[in-house]
Amino acid sequence: MSAESSNLSNIEHRAVIKYFVKEGKTPKEIFEDMVSVLQESAPSYTMVKKWARLFQQGRESCEDDSRPGRPVTVVTEENVRKIEKLVLADRRIKLWQIAEELQISKERVGEIIHEHTNMRKISARWIPKMLTPFDKQRRLQTSKDFLELVGDNIDEICDRIVTVDETWVRQYDPESKQESMQWTKKGERPPKKFKVQKSASKLMATIFWDSEGVLLIDYLPKGTTMNGQYYANLLAQAREAVVQKQRGKLSRGVLFLQDNASVHTARASRKLTTHPTAQI
Structure with a gap:
């Protein structure tokens, strides 16, 4: 079988099973071979076993047996x-x-x-939130600005970037995969679903990472407020993490990639991010 034959009818599936039975293969071997080529279009193992048994017993026809009563005419x-x-x-x-x-x-x-x-x-694909047209346009412009900065030095620039972002770690009661399943044509993009029913329990995590991996993860203690001074302390910890994990990176100059949250632009934070070895 070839990849081009990945969309077969039931009768064609049975013909393939019949061929493999005559080759002496077991139902398990037949099923594994068909799955490796047909993937999601492969018949179930139950069907493979059923028809392999019938062909082993001498059956030759791949067609369904005729049934008494009115002929099926609903497939119009x-x-x-x-x-x-x-x-x-x-x-x-x-x-x-x-x-x-x-x-x-x-x-x-x-x-x-x-x-x-x-x-x-198929099941809906999980995404964090719905973007408005303004959000999409702003991200497009930011991407264009970044490409202009990079120029022909993509490897060098990416190696210097340290990204920081915050996220709430919550408990959710999301829609199950079964509940989110929708009918789609082949080639269509999978459906999306969004966060629902946020729990009262949550924890803020701040993550710093670069092209080599995670540098620092900080969990905001319960009852503590994220402010400029707290974030400035995190920047100092991140700087130390760069020194320990990515030796030589500071000497090349670090490019901090962050959003315009108030704690990121606070005076205490700006003192650290405007250091000669760090840029925003």
């Missing part, structure tokens, strides 16, 4: 369009909800979604 272009419209209107809609809406079986709904609309359900 009209139903495909209806189901795709429902899914695009509500990316979190469930199979049983679509089945009830259209009065067809959940199995047929799943077949249409996976094989005819080329969609799958």
